[in-house]
Amino acid sequence: MAPKHQAPRGTRDLLPADTALWRWAEERARGVLDRYGYGELRTPMFEDYELFARTAGESSDVVQKEMYRFQDLGERDLALRPEFTAGVMRAYLEHGLGGRARVHRLWSTGPVFRYGRPQKGRYRQFSQLNCELIGSPAPGADVEIVTLFVDLYEAWGFADLSVVINSVGQPATRRAYGERLRALFAPMRDKLSADSQARLETNPLRVLDTKDEGDLALIAAIRDEGRMPHLIDELDADDRAHWDAVLAGLDAAGIRYEIDHGLVRGLDYYTRTAFEVHDRSLGAQSALGGGGRYDGLIEMLGGSPTPGVGFAIGLDRALLVLEQRGAKADATTAVCLVAMDGTRAAATKLARDLRREFVVEIDVEGRGFGAQMKAAGKSGARFLVILGEEEWGRGEIALKDSKTGTQRTLAPGALADALRAGMRDEGDRS
Numbered sequence: 038m039a040p041k042h043q044a045p046r047g048t049r050d051l052l053p054a055d056t057a058l059w060r061w062a063e064e065r066a067r068g069v070l071d072r073y074g075y076g077e078l079r080t081p082m083f084e085d086y087e088l089f090a091r092t093a094g095e096s097s098d099v100v101q102k103e104m105y106r107f108q109d110l111g112e113r114d115l116a117l118r119p120e121f122t123a124g125v126m127r128a129y130l131e132h133g134l135g136g137r138a139r140v141h142r143l144w145s146t147g148p149v150f151r152y153g154r155p156q157k158g159r160y161r162q163f164s165q166l167n168c169e170l171i172g173s174p175a176p177g178a179d180v181e182i183v184t185l186f187v188d189l190y191e192a193w194g195f196a197d198l199s200v201v202i203n204s205v206g207q208p209a210t211r212r213a214y215g216e217r218l219r220a221l222f223a224p225m226r227d228k229l230s231a232d233s234q235a236r237l238e239t240n241p242l243r244v245l246d247t248k249d250e251g252d253l254a255l256i257a258a259i260r261d262e263g264r265m266p267h268l269i270d271e272l273d274a275d276d277r278a279h280w281d282a283v284l285a286g287l288d289a290a291g292i293r294y295e296i297d298h299g300l301v302r303g304l305d306y307y308t309r310t311a312f313e314v315h316d317r318s319l320g321a322q323s324a325l326g327g328g329g330r331y332d333g334l335i336e337m338l339g340g341s342p343t344p345g346v347g348f349a350i351g352l353d354r355a356l357l358v359l360e361q362r363g364a365k366a367d368a369t370t371a372v373c374l375v376a377m378d379g380t381r382a383a384a385t386k387l388a389r390d391l392r393r394e395f396v397v398e399i400d401v402e403g404r405g406f407g408a409q410m411k412a413a414g415k416s417g418a419r420f421l422v423i424l425g426e427e428e429w430g431r432g433e434i435a436l437k438d439s440k441t442g443t444q445r446t447l448a449p450g451a452l453a454d455a456l457r458a459g460m461r462d463e464g465d466r467s
């Protein structure tokens with residue numbers, strides 16, 4: 038019988054077997070972020086609805102269909118964050134960070150919320166790892182951000198990654214390009230999906246972002262006929278120079294990329310550089326992460342003109358791919374203590390001492406020696422520390438290395454050193 042309560046549709050529980058891999062991934066990511074000099078920023082999970090509506094764009098899917106909007110008891114119009122960037126910019130302005138230093142490097146992680154149709158790799162609550170480099174208009178900032186993006190995936194073992202990149206220019210460039218798309222699609226309007234027909238009216242660029250098979254075939258045919266205009270051909274001289282410099286910088290950094298003329302991104306605040314990385318094994322929801330430059334965003338929120346560039350990685354999708362590839366976090370139990378009736382009290386104290394440094398498991402149910410030995414064998418612990426009554430009386434304990442199968446006797450005071458040495462050898466071999 039199904040339990041009475043289930044996690045809300047589009048959300049899920051991560052059990053300890055799942056969180057082990059998440060924690061491993063988060064720790065690896067933190068290492069990379071520290072080495073790049075990014076500082077962690079934590080912002081609230083909800084903000085004024087207006088903040089998200091203005092920044093993501095009124096015609097974006099996020100605002101039109103996906104926002105968790107609610108009124109609190111004080112009748113404030115709020116929304117659960119559908120992304121980090123808007124909240125990060127709000128915090129940047131609220132704390133006057135721009136006045137403290139010219140350039141800020143910030144990262145954040147945590148749950149974000151979008152009311153979409155749940156499917157593989159698409160949830161209503163999911164987690165992002167978000168990075169922003171605020172304050173520099175230089176192409177070098179874009180290059181650093183894309184390089185950091187790739188290095189995070191590489192730290193998780195993605196070796197075969199290819200970033201797709203495009204330039205979306207300025208809002209005026211996009212408007213002109215949008216008009217060209219509108220004219221291009223007008224004669225085949227009826228063949229487009231209802232979604233794309235609506236987008237043709239409100240935001241023609243987003244037609245290129247369609248997931249509809251029929252639309253995709255139509256677009257591919259136009260491309261094959263060489264009739265699809267390219268956004269980068271519409272760029273003004275400054276945007277073009279920026280684009281060329283970003284690509285040259287990525288080449289110099291050894292980053293592999295492909296130019297994707299159809300890449301437009303789903304949020305409206307982007308200017309110039311836009312990029313994503315995909316993994317086909319996820320099916321329709323293939324984007325593992327994406328980002329770009331947003332030079333007008335801070336001004337839109339009432340700040341002085343301040344450029345910025347950043348990205349978010351969808352952690353759920355990245356981890357799904359890692360799991361599909363068989364990644365597993367190592368078992369963490371390192372030491373299992375096994376005691377007899379006469380040594381239980383001593384074992385409890387010894388476990389507490391060892392836990393200052395080691396991962397230790399101990400029986401709490403008063404099970405017999407045999408049952409404890411059996412459980413210790415199953416636990417995957419590298420070392421078994423056995424407190425026999427007679428041995429304890431002589432001032433001795435037994436240390437068994439479950440990997441080599443060897444067992445030796447030693448004084449309790451020598452145990453920590455012996456464990457340390459055993460684990461060091463293990464590290465040398467791996």
Ligand code: HAM
Nearest residue numbers: 120122158159160163324325326327328347348349351
């Ligand atoms: P985004 O492309 O909307 O960008 O989201 C980034 C990533 O979040 C996606 O590539 C995907 O992996 C993941 N994602 C999005 N929706 C879902 C979902 N429903 N379920 C699971 N994963 C999902 C942004 O959010 C921008 N704020 C990125 C950025 C930062 N641009 C500049 N700075």
